[in-house]
Amino acid sequence: MGRLNDITLATQVAMFGNKRAFDQIVREYQSPVRRFFLNQTLGDEMLSDDLAQETFLKAYTHIGQYRGTSSLLTWLTRIAYNVFYDYRRSEKVKMECETPLESLASAKSSLLTLQSSLHQDIYQALSLLKEDERTCITLQLIDGYAIDEIADITKMPTGTVKSHLKRGKDKMANYLRQNGYDR
Numbered sequence: 497m498g499r500l501n502d503i504t505l506a507t508q509v510a511m512f513g514n515k516r517a518f519d520q521i522v523r524e525y526q527s528p529v530r531r532f533f534l535n536q537t538l539g540d541e542m543l544s545d546d547l548a549q550e551t552f553l554k555a556y557t558h559i560g561q562y563r564g565t566s567s568l569l570t571w572l573t574r575i576a577y578n579v580f581y582d583y584r585r586s587e588k589v590k591m592e593c594e595t596p597l598e599s600l601a602s603a604k605s606s607l608l609t610l611q612s613s614l615h616q617d618i619y620q621a622l623s624l625l626k627e628d629e630r631t632c633i634t635l636q637l638i639d640g641y642a643i644d645e646i647a648d649i650t651k652m653p654t655g656t657v658k659s660h661l662k663r664g665k666d667k668m669a670n671y672l673r674q675n676g677y678d679r
Contacts, residue, residue, distance in 0.1 A: 502568035629664035
């Protein structure tokens with residue numbers, strides 16, 4: 497979708513409450529938003545769907561704040577990033593209250609959604625990264641964002657994004673090399 501079309505649809509939703517325009521936005525951008533969450537949650541499809549739904553609910557209620565200075569996808573990804581950050585923060589509080597057995601059961605259910613050994617190895621490599629490294633890696637390598645767009649989405653300085661990318665790529669390459677994958 498072009499930026500002009502993004503602005504038109506967002507205006508239709510914000511000014512007139514046009515639900516069809518918002519449905520069009522959801523249809524157009526639900527796959528990239530869901531893919532972002534799949535990578536952040538290491539393949540947990542149900543959680544990714546829940547977080548994507550929350551992202552679009554927040555987008556609907558705040559669509560009037562979209563100014564058109566970036567693409568609608570960049571704006572939605574920024575909301576998704578914040579939704580994931582809030583989720584991780586709430587999970588950290590829950591994890592402090594969970595017993596180790598509950599924690600293990602939760603981790604096992606997430607691993608069951610992994611289908612192939614390659615996916616499992618990639619998700620395992622991603623799980624070794626710090627959260628900011630994983631976010632930068634998935635935004636660049638999987639979602640195709642440029643460094644300046646990643647900086648805009650995450651509100652990190654460009655140099656910090658580059659550092660996270662370098663460290664993350666090195667860690668992943670090291671892990672994959674140790675598990676039988678060639679460069």
